[in-house]
Amino acid sequence: MGHHQGAPMPAGLRHVFRSRVHPARSVPCPNEHCHARAHQSCTVRVNGRVLKQPHASRITLWARTIACCPACQVEPGTPCHNNGRALADVHPRRIEEAKDTLV
Numbered sequence: 001m002g003h004h005q006g007a008p009m010p011a012g013l014r015h016v017f018r019s020r021v022h023p024a025r026s027v028p029c030p031n032e033h034c035h036a037r038a039h040q041s042c043t044v045r046v047n048g049r050v051l052k053q054p055h056a057s058r059i060t061l062w063a064r065t066i067a068c069c070p071a072c073q074v075e076p077g078t079p080c081h082n083n084g085r086a087l088a089d090v091h092p093r094r095i096e097e098a099k100d101t102l103v
C-alpha cells in the first residue's frame, strides 16, 4: 500500500485503492440472496453476517465487466465461451487479468 502515486486514476477506482476491500465490490452483487449494492459488502442473508470476500458470482461479474479474457479472447462485457457456448462462469485467468488491470 502507499505506492500508487503519480498517474491520476478514474474516480470510480479511487475507492478501490483507498481501502483494502476486494475490487469486485465496485459492481453490484448478482447473488439473489445478497443484493449488495456497488461498494457495499456482501452479507449472509440468514444471519446478517458481513462477508470478508465477495460472493463468487460477484467476482465473476466484476471480471467479466472490466477485463478481456486471455483464455477465450473476449472483450470486457462479453461472457466467456467454450467452443462457442457461453459460460455462466468466467475462465480463472480472466479474474487474474481483472486484478492486473487495477495495478
Ligand SMILES: [Zn+2]
Residues within 6 Å of the ligand: 029, 030, 031, 034, 035, 036, 041, 042, 043, 054, 055, 058
Ligand atoms: Zn454478495
Ligand SMILES: [Zn+2]
Residues within 6 Å of the ligand: 069, 070, 071, 072, 073, 074, 079, 080, 081, 090, 091, 094
Ligand atoms: Zn474466457
